Amino acid sequence: MGKLTNSMVNALTEPGRYADGEGLYLRISPAGGRRWVLRIQIHHTRNDITIGDARHISLKNARLEAAALRAQVAKGGDPAEERRKAKKKVPRFEEAARRAHAEMCKGWKNGKHQQQWIETLELYAFPKLGKRTVDKIDGPMIRDVLAEIWLDIPETARRVRQRIGAVLDWCCAKGLRDSEAPMRSLARGLPRQPKRKGHFAALPHFEVPAFLDTLRAKPMSAGTLALELLIITAVRSGEVRHALWSEVDDDLTIWTIPAERMKMGVEHIVPLSRQAADVLRRARQLSIDDNPYIFPGPISGAALTDMALLELVRGMDVPVTVHGFRSSFRDWVADETDTADEVAESCLAHSVGNKTKAAYLRTDFFRKRRAVMQLWADHCLPPARIVAMPAQPVATIQQTPVPVRNAATLPPLRRHAYR
Template identity: 40%
Template sequence: MARQINRLSPVAVKNATKRGFYADGGGLYLQVSPSGSKSWVYRFTLDKRKRDMGLGPYPLISLADARMQAEKCRRLRYEGIDPIEKRNEQKRQSRLETAKTVTFRFCANEYIRLNRAGWRNPRQAKQWESSLRTYAFPVLGDLPVDKIDIGLVLRVLEPIWQTKAETASRVRGRIESVLDWAKARKFREGENPARWKGNLSMVLPSKKKVAKVVHHPALPYTEVSDFISDLRKRDGLSALGLELVILTACRTGEIIKAKWSEFDLDKKLWTIPADHMKSGREHRVPLSEPALDVLKELKEHSRNDFVLPGNGNKGGSSNMIFLQLLRRMGRSDITAHGFRSTFRDWAAEKTDYQNEVAEMALSHAVGDRVEAAYRRGDMFEKRQQLMDDWAMYCIGLGKE
C-alpha cells in the first residue's frame, strides 16, 4: 500500500495551534512551536542518518510551496544526494558569484569602518585610509576581491619596497588584513597572497635589508649640562617643557599631552595613562627634585588642565614648540626626541645601573614575553635613583 501524502489542507495548516509536528506525508511536516509560530520541516534518512531540513516559515512559505520543495528533496535523496549539503553548496556558489562584484575597495572600507572604534589611536584609521588610497587602490581598488593574487599584490609593493620600506611593509600588512577579513566573510577563498612568511618573503628582500634606520639627532651627553644652562636663560613655557623632556627622558608627545591630574608632586610621581603611551601601557615616571622645580614653575603659569597650555584657554601646546625653540637656539642639528638617546648613552657609559633599569625608564619592553610575564614590578625605586642621578648630571652636579 502506497504511503499517503498531501494529508494536510490549507485550512488545517492555518488552524493548527497545538505544539508539535503535523505530517503532510512524504517527509514533509508542519512544525508548531510553543509560541505558536509555524514552519516547514523536511525529515529524511540518508545512509542510516536521520536529518531535519528547515524549508521556511509559514505563511511566508505556503503549503503548496512547501510541497514543491519537499518533492525536490525527495528526488535528490533518491539520487543519493543529501538535500542539506546540496543547499549549502548552492549557497556557497552564490556567495562566490556575489564576490565577483565585491571589490577590494569595498572590503577595505568595511574593514576600517568595523575596526575604527577598537583602534587605540584615532589617527590609525586615517593612516589606513591614506596608505591604501595612495598605494593599493590604484591597482586593487576596483578589482573583485576574489581575483587578487600575488602578482597583483607585488604590483602594489615592488615600486615602493626599496625606496619606502617602512611604508611598503605597513601597506602589505594592511592588504593582508583586508584579504583575511574578506575570506572570513566568504568573499574569497584560498591562501592570502599578501602573507609574508613563506610567501612574499620568497620574492621580496626583508625590510631590514632595504630600510635605512634613521635615528633622531641627539646631543652628546657630555654637552647636556651646558645645553640646560643655555636653556634656563630663555623665557617661555617651551623652554620649561623641553627641560622637563630632558629630565624625565619621556617622549615629547607624552609631555605635550600631559595634564595636571596625572601628577602627584608630593609623591614625586607622574603616572602617564595608557592611551598616551606608545606601548599602550600605563607608565610611572619618578620625578627628581629638578623636575619638580620645573613643574612648580609651570604650575604658576597654568591656564587650563594641560601642563603646557596652548595659546587658547582650553587646549594644549603644539607639537612644533620644541622644534621651533631649538631653531631659535641655533640647534637645528638635534631634536627634542633625541634627548632620550642622550639619556640612554649616559646611563650606559657613565653609570653601573642594569640595562633593564634604563630601558624601563624609557618605557621600552624588557626581555621576551616569557620574561615579561614573570616580571611583575616596574623597578620604580631603582628608576627613582637613576633619574635623580641623571638630573644631577644634567644640572652639572653629578659625577663626571
C-alpha cells in the same frame, strides 16, 4: 514517480506533513501555511531545507529544486550553509576595518597608535579596497595597494600590509570570508625593501647643553617647554606631551605617570630635578584656566601632537630625533658616571634584566634615580643658567618656594667609567 499529484496538493488542508518521495514533503502548518521542504542528510546530519511557498511553487518545480539540492549534496556541497552565507550581509572593506578597529583598540593603551592604525588604512587602503566586499579581496588586490608605497615609505607600507591582514583575519573569524588574509604570497610579488640601518638619530651628550641654550633662546611656548622637560627628564614624547598637572606634586619634585600612559604598562615615578621644576613653573605662566594639560596646544587646548616636537627639532637644523635624546642621556650615564645599569635603565622606564631577575628585584631605585637625574640636569643646564622666576608670579603659580636639595649629597661625576 512522486506520490503526490497537483489535485491532491490543492485538496490538502489538514495540518501535517505529506511525503512526495525522496525526502520531499508538503508541510501544512496549523495556521494554514503551505511550504515545500526537503529532508536530506548533509555530512551525516539530517537537515530540513525549505524550498519555498507552495502557493507560488508548483509540484513540478518543487521536485526540480529538490533534485538540484540532492545533486549539490552528492558533490560534497552544503545547501544549508550556502543559504546562511547568502543571508549574511558581507560588509565592504572600509566598514569592516572600522568595526575591527573599534573592537581591537579597546586593548590598546597608546592613543596615538589607535589613531594611526585607522588613518593609515584611510590614506592607503580605502581608496582601492574600501568599496570592495571583504569576501572578494584577494592577494593581487592587496599587492596593488602596497606596490605604490612599498619602496618609497617601506615602514609605513609594512604597517599597511599588517593592518589589511588584521582586518581580513578579523572578517574570517566573524565568518564574513572563507579564509584568512593571503599575506604570505605577497612577498614574491613585491621587491625587496632596503634594510633599515641604525637607531634613532641622537645628539652626542656633550652637545646637549648647547642645544638647550639654543632652545631656551626661542620664544617661550608649550612646545619649547615640553621639549626642554623631555630632555632633562629623559621621558618619552607621548609621556611629556600628555602630562597633566594632576600628575605632579605640589612641591614640583615628583611626577607620577600612570600605567595606562606608559609603554611598559607600569606606573613610572619621575624624580624632578631643580631644572625640571623651573620648566614647570614657567609652564604655569602659559597655563589655560581649567585645562588639565601641562603643555596644551595654543589653539585647540588639547595635548601637543608628536609633530609639534619633531618640527621644533627639525627647525633647529640638527640631524636628530626627539626620541634620540633618551639615547643621549643613556650614553652620558655610561660615559660620565658610575651608575649601575639597572638604575640607568630604570631612569628610562625600561624593564630591568630577565623575567626571573625582575620577579625578585622589586625596587624602582627612586633615591638613586633622583641623584642621577639631578646630575643629568646639571650637565644639560648648569644651575647658573637657570632662568629665575618673575618677581610677581601670575595667579596660577604656586607661591610657596620650592625646596632645593643640597648638591653636596649627589654622587660625584666620574668620567669614562664604562669602557
